[in-house]
Amino acid sequence: MPTYTIANKLNYKEENEEKKKVVDAIAERIEKEMSARGFEQNRMRPNYVFSVGGDGTMMHSMHTYFDRESIIVGINAGNVGFLTPFECSDLDMVFELIDNPKALPFLKQIFLLTHTSIAFLPLPFLCE
Numbered sequence: 001m002p003t004y005t006i007a008n009k010l011n012y013k014e015e016n017e018e019k020k021k022v023v024d025a026i027a028e029r030i031e032k033e034m035s036a037r038g039f040e041q042n043r044m045r046p047n048y049v050f051s052v053g054g055d056g057t058m059m060h061s062m063h064t065y066f067d068r069e070s071i072i073v074g075i076n077a078g079n080v081g082f083l084t085p086f087e088c089s090d091l092d093m094v095f096e097l098i099d100n101p102k103a104l105p106f107l108k109q110i111f112l113l114t115h116t117s118i119a120f121l122p123l124p125f126l127c128e
Contacts, residue, residue, distance in 0.1 A: 003042035004034045007061040008052040008077075023077045026052050026088055033095050046070050048098065054078020071108055 006027050030050050031041075039048075049072045051061035058074045062083075065072060073094055074084030081087070086094055097103040 002037075002039045002048075003046045004030075004039045004048040004050065005041055005043045005046040006030055006050045006052060007064070008057060019077065022088070023052050026075060026077060026091070029091060033091075034098075037095075037098065048073055050075060051084065052077050053084075054081060055083045058083040071104075 008023050008027055027050075030052070034041075034048075045068060046065070047070060049061050049065045049070045051058045051072055051074045054076065055078065057078075058072070061072050061074070073086065074081075075086045075088060075091070075094070076084035077088060078084070097106065
C-alpha cells in the first residue's frame, strides 16, 4: 500500500495562530485527498512527505527523510518559501501529479533540484 506523511511545524507561538490555522487546514486537505487515493499514513517509510511550512520545515523534512527514498513535496505556508516549490494554491496540481504515474519523474526532479538547491524546475506546462 502506498504511504505518506505530513511534516509541519508543531511549536507555534501565539503570534503565529493564523499561520497555524493555515497549516492545519492544508494538512487536513492532504489527509483527506491521500486517504481517498488509498494512501496510508506512515511516518517511518513514506513514499511521499508533505512538508507544509516554510524553509525551516522543508530543511527539517529533507534532513529527516533524505535516506528513505521518499519524495518530499514542499508546500509553502510561510512567508517566502525559497525551498518549497509549491504554494497552497497548487494543491490540486500536486494531487493531479500524484494521480499520474508519468508525473513521478517530475516530482522526483523537483525534489532533487530543491534538495540540492541547484535551481527550481520551471513548471508552466503543468499549470496550463
